[in-house]
Amino acid sequence: MKLRVLIRLKPGILDVQGAAVQRALAGLGFADLRDLRVGKLIEIDVDAATPGAARQRVDEMCRKLLANTILEDYTIEAIEAERLAPR
């Protein structure tokens, strides 16, 4: 079962990398940029009997290793069938 985890810095936390990218884009002429934040994408294929069990397992991985829950928020999403092929 394929799931993806999106990990972002919590709203109050300064995103230094995002600020640097935003400056670089402004320097390239992207004046229409209002905000930019950089996060992590983790795509996971896990053996599980049901989508619920897979999600629970990935949630456990996030809490134990993938996300730093002091600084970061994470969301878990199912990867839809049509997205599997191009991966």
Add this chain to the structure above:
Amino acid sequence: MKLRVLIRLKPGILDVQGAAVQRALAGLGFADLRDLRVGKLIEIDVDAATPGAARQRVDEMCRKLLANTILEDYTIEAIEAERLAPR
């Protein structure tokens, strides 16, 4: 207009970071893990008249700076209304 960009290594490219995370998770007892790949998430708020124009602008940012199209694939997605609040 808020969009998100998901950047992943192309399928043939070795994902060293993903392999390291996968090993670490296996060491923590996650034997049900089949595959794991690490990518980047970039959330962008851009000034644009239409969703199409916003997407085109973000695509331009990807090609000019955000993605290394030799090694990486990217997809652009709209961030749905209900996802804006917790960001």
